Amino acid sequence: MEYQLLIKIGKxxxxxxxxxxxxxxxxxxxxxxxxxxxxxGLKEIYRMDELKGKNVAVLCNLxxxxxxxxxxxxxxxxxxDGNRVALITSDTDxxxxxxxxxxxxxxxxxxxxxxxxxxxxxxKVKDGCVVWQDRKLLAEDSVLYPEREVKDGxxxx
Numbered sequence: 001m002e003y004q005l006l007i008k009i010g011k012x013x014x015x016x017x018x019x020x021x022x023x024x025x026x027x028x029x030x031x032x033x034x035x036x037x038x039x040x041g042l043k044e045i046y047r048m049d050e051l052k053g054k055n056v057a058v059l060c061n062l063x064x065x066x067x068x069x070x071x072x073x074x075x076x077x078x079x080x081d082g083n084r085v086a087l088i089t090s091d092t093d094x095x096x097x098x099x100x101x102x103x104x105x106x107x108x109x110x111x112x113x114x115x116x117x118x119x120x121x122x123x124k125v126k127d128g129c130v131v132w133q134d135r136k137l138l139a140e141d142s143v144l145y146p147e148r149e150v151k152d153g154x155x156x157x
Contacts, residue, residue: 003121006107007058007059008057008095009057010056011056012028013035015027019069019070026039027040029056038073038075042078057144059077078146079125081155083151088130097139099139101138124156125151
């Protein structure tokens with residue numbers, strides 16, 4: 001499979017309760033060159049104050065979706081091993097683009113993709129890092145990793 005994910009490092013600048021869903025937040029994320037609104041199902045895992053100011057990995061070329069009446073313009077990435085969920089982060093600057101080691105693509109012409117197509121990429125956690133086909137995802141030479149410990153093989157979604 002050809003790599004088709006545009007993942008950027010962003011900073012969560014605001015978090016609000018979703019007006020029509022008990023388990024969802026509406027999150028504003030600064031991506032360096034723009035701010036986006038995302039709907040995230042993290043309410044049972046993170047408190048609002050834990051999210052504000054956090055650097056996160058954002059799937060930016062996901063087709064926008066209306067989730068319970070609110071537009072989501074991307075997706076916060078998190079690892080889930082079946083017992084624990086952890087947001088994906090990196091020790092680099094806001095706006096940095098993450099790519100697998102050795103992969104070079106034109107990120108300016110990335111197509112919008114469906115959630116189903118994203119899931120076919122099979123991102124997972126291996127040795128504490130996010131990998132695609134056993135290649136570490138890097139943003140400006142910094143690995144992407146779950147900010148809490150999860151088991152190897154945890155799916156990133």
